[in-house]
Amino acid sequence: MILLDILSKSFWAGIAAIGFAILFNVPRRTIFSIWGLGALGGLIKFSAMYFEIGIVLASFMGATVIGIISIKMAHLRKSPPLVFSIPSVIPMVPGFFAYKMMLGLIALTSIENTDAYLQTLIETVNNGAKMMFILISLGIGVAIPMLLTRKESIKKSKFNKTKKVVA
Amino acid sequence: MKHLLLYSLTNRTELLKMKRLKEDSQLVGNVLLEIGSMLMSSGASTHRTRLTMERIAKGLGYGIELLITQRALMLTITEKDQQHFFSRLKRISPHGVNFRIVSGISHLSWNVREENWSVAQITEELHRLKSLPHYPRLVVLGLVGLAGAAFCNIFGGGAIEMTVAFVATVAGLFIRQEAMKKKFNPYLCVFFAAFTATLIAGLAEHFQIGKEPDKALATSVLFLVPGIPLINSVTDLMDGNIQNGMVRAMNGLMIAFSIAMGLFAAKMILNF
Numbered sequence: 001m002i003l004l005d006i007l008s009k010s011f012w013a014g015i016a017a018i019g020f021a022i023l024f025n026v027p028r029r030t031i032f033s034i035w036g037l038g039a040l041g042g043l044i045k046f047s048a049m050y051f052e053i054g055i056v057l058a059s060f061m062g063a064t065v066i067g068i069i070s071i072k073m074a075h076l077r078k079s080p081p082l083v084f085s086i087p088s089v090i091p092m093v094p095g096f097f098a099y100k101m102m103l104g105l106i107a108l109t110s111i112e113n114t115d116a117y118l119q120t121l122i123e124t125v126n127n128g129a130k131m132m133f134i135l136i137s138l139g140i141g142v143a144i145p146m147l148l149t150r151k152e153s154i155k156k157s158k159f160n161k162t163k164k165v166v167a
Numbered sequence: 168m169k170h171l172l173l174y175s176l177t178n179r180t181e182l183l184k185m186k187r188l189k190e191d192s193q194l195v196g197n198v199l200l201e202i203g204s205m206l207m208s209s210g211a212s213t214h215r216t217r218l219t220m221e222r223i224a225k226g227l228g229y230g231i232e233l234l235i236t237q238r239a240l241m242l243t244i245t246e247k248d249q250q251h252f253f254s255r256l257k258r259i260s261p262h263g264v265n266f267r268i269v270s271g272i273s274h275l276s277w278n279v280r281e282e283n284w285s286v287a288q289i290t291e292e293l294h295r296l297k298s299l300p301h302y303p304r305l306v307v308l309g310l311v312g313l314a315g316a317a318f319c320n321i322f323g324g325g326a327i328e329m330t331v332a333f334v335a336t337v338a339g340l341f342i343r344q345e346a347m348k349k350k351f352n353p354y355l356c357v358f359f360a361a362f363t364a365t366l367i368a369g370l371a372e373h374f375q376i377g378k379e380p381d382k383a384l385a386t387s388v389l390f391l392v393p394g395i396p397l398i399n400s401v402t403d404l405m406d407g408n409i410q411n412g413m414v415r416a417m418n419g420l421m422i423a424f425s426i427a428m429g430l431f432a433a434k435m436i437l438n439f
Contacts, residue, residue, distance in 0.1 A: 008320070009321050012316075012318075012320040012321055013317065013321060015316075015317040016317035016318055017314075018313075018314070019310045019311045019312075019313055019315070019317070019390070020311075020314060020390075020394065021266075022302050022306065022310045022311065023307060023311055023390075024210065024264045024265070024266045024395070025264070025265045025266055025267050025301050025302060026266040026267065026270075027267050027270050030270075078270075078274070079266075079270040079273070080270060080273045082210075082212070082215070082266075083266045083269060086210075086394065086395060089398065090394040090398075091317070091318070093392050093394050093398075095318075095386075095388075095389040095392040096322060096385055096386075098423055098426075099388070099426075099427075099430070102423065102424070102426070102427030102430070103427070103430070105427075106431050135398075135401065136401055138398060138401070139397070139398050139400070139401020139402055139404075140401060140405065142398060143401065143402045143406075
């Protein structure tokens with residue numbers, strides 16, 4: 001039952017990724033891979049959260065896997081990695097926490113009671129911190145594989161070029 | 168006399184050659200600036216823009232120095248063994264994200280490097296890329312609406328809430344597209360869209376449609392989330408392009424703030 005729940009959520013995460021992909025006008029040949037990547041990222045994130053790993057680390061794991069596979073996909077589908085990684089990571093962007101934080105900030109302008117003020121302040125800071133760290137972990141998760149392989153791919157291409165010249 | 172004639176003749180050919188070189192570097196410089204501004208406005212990170220421009224310049228046999236900011240590009244192009252250089256500043260016009268252009272320019276840069284494309288071929292390809300179609304409007308509206316419904320599902324909404332989120336998202340995106348067409352301030356476009364989406368989802372909450380109408384309310388604005396500015400901001404900061412990273416982060420926060428203001432306005436009207 002839980003497995004089914006996680007799977008259905010991942011399926012919908014993939015659909016959300018496609019929505020953003022269309023909004024960003026990606027080439028048609030990449031759409032199906034973006035759905036797969038979005039669903040895979042969701043699957044990893046939701047399973048990690050099921051095993052009581054915090055949402056920040058879970059998002060980081062999902063984003064890293066997406067980043068690594070999007071480089072493979074870039075070779076297969078002949079488009080740069082960011083075309084795959086950004087739309088499929090966006091369903092994990094913490095919009096809900098950002099929404100809560102903004103509502104909290106707005107509420108803070110009008111609360112008079114000290115206790116209620118403190119309570120709202122605590123919740124707002126908590127939501128804001130979660131949002132910020134999830135965002136950073138998403139950005140780094142997507143960027144780290146790119147940073148790691150960028151050097152490699154440049155070297156590789158140079159290597160290829162010298163080989164071609166020799167041949 | 169004969170010597171003098173020969174001298175002036177060689178001098179003339181030298182001059183002509185120099186003039187040609189100068190024109191060449193101007194041509195190449197303008198093409199490179201065009202490529203850079205297209206990349207920056209369609210959502211590539213600073214490092215990718217720099218890498219692509221350098222790759223193309225190298226393929227054509229020029230060296231370049233670059234200054235990339237969010238709204239302008241500065242380029243100095245020099246030939247390998249010549250004294251000539253050409254400098255120009257170009258404004259980057261914000262067009263909205265377009266990954267088809269990013270992908271196409273990536274191909275183009277490899278073609279220049281491996282198949283020795285000429286400048287004329289590059290210009291032709293750039294024209295082709297600019298004229299590539301977007302997805303039809305109905306497809307965009309439908310699929311982004313589905314994405315809104317998907318977010319609602321992820322946050323635990325049922326079928327009715329998902330339908331509400333779908334309708335609210337489609338209406339919000341439609342308003343945003345119309346506002347963009349009328350050339351409103353981009354943050355104002357986001358405000359209008361968030362306002363519309365929240366108003367529709369809020370009306371559903373008002374009339375108690377569905378079990379947990381607040382979930383539809385929270386997820387109906389998620390299609391506006393500034394994913395690209397925020398993710399690119401972290402990428403830029405990681406690459407050491409601190410300035411561009413900060414600018415992008417600030418832009419993302421402004422968009423988030425506009426969403427919040429739209430939400431706030433709609434909620435005030437509904438609670439009145």
